[in-house]
Amino acid sequence: MILYEYPLQERIRTYLRLEHLFIHLQQLLQRVDAIDHHFALATLFEILEVSTRADLKSDLLKDLDKQKHMLDSYRGNPAIAESVLDEVIHQLEQCFEALNNQSGKSGQSLTENDWLMGIRSRIVIPGGTCGFDLPSYHAWQHKPSQVRQAQLQTWAQTLAPLADTVHLLLKLLRDSGAPQKVIANGGQFQQSLPQGRTFLLLRLALDETMDLVPEISGNRLMVSVRLMRQGEENRLQAINEDVSFELALCA
Structure with a gap:
């Protein structure tokens, strides 16, 4: 199955972009070639670009606090394992404390490094x-790979509170949605969203053997999916057949 995700709010869009970049950064940090470390730095700079949004830290702290209060309300519920609940709440508290204790924006210490910022200003120019x-x-x-790796790990560590928070919030969000089998009649699917509940993320799973690509759109009232097939030169063409897939709406 190929999983596609579509954010239904702007802040979730930002969280997903950050998660995407942090995953790439972690993979590149484990490699030893200079070219991989070059792209690790480029990814680090991309994270800085995304994380400079003025209200990002505030949004993350609010979401951590909201999740903690929601989970606290489950205490005493016989259907909930208290040990698991305590562990998740502890993770939320740790992320809140680490992020809240950082002065300024995430990665601010990196922006004060003149050598790094010199590279950042040039890396956007072709060559x-x-x-x-x-x-x-x-x-x-040309320094030994261990030296480069150690410095990269040090720089990446300044963004660890941001990375941990984004990963935890998105995990909890994804866990809130139960996948259901639906059918796209004639290759198209639409679903109205119930009022009184705010959905934040759509998750769609397609069988990879179908060789289909979903075009997804959505807002607080409705979500829509149109299934396309890649033809010559990877051009997308609409299909008119019925196709089943898994859909989860996360709130």
């Missing part, structure tokens, strides 16, 4: 990090 443009960066890329 802008050539040896003749940034000789100190060229020299850094």
Whole structure:
């Protein structure tokens, strides 16, 4: 199955972008080649770009607090395992404390590193990090891989509270939605969303052997899915057959 996710609110869109970048960063940090470390730095700078949104830290702290209060209300429920509940609440409290204790925006210490910001200003220019443009960066890329890895891990660690918070909030959000089998009649599916409940994320699972691509749109009132098939040169073409897939709405 191929899983597709579609955010129904802007802040969830930001969380998903950050998670996507943190996953890439973690994979690149485990590699040893200089080219991989170059792209690790590029990913680090992308995370900084996304995380500079003024209200991001405030949104994350509010969502952590909201989740904690919601889970606290489950105490005493015989259908809930208290030990599991305590562990999740503890994780929420840890993330809240770590993020709240960071002064300023996430990654602020990185923006105060003149050497890193010099690379950041050049890396967006095609070929802008050539040896003749940034000789100190060229020299850094020739250092032993263990040295580069250690420095990259140190820089990435400054973003750890942000990464942990985003991963935990998205995990809890995904766990809130139960997948259901639905059918796209003639390749199209629409569903009205019930009033009084705010859905934040749509998750769609398609059998990869179908070779289909979903075009998803949605808002607080309705979600819509149109299934497409990739033809020559990967051009998408609408289908007119009935197709079943799994859909989960997470609130």
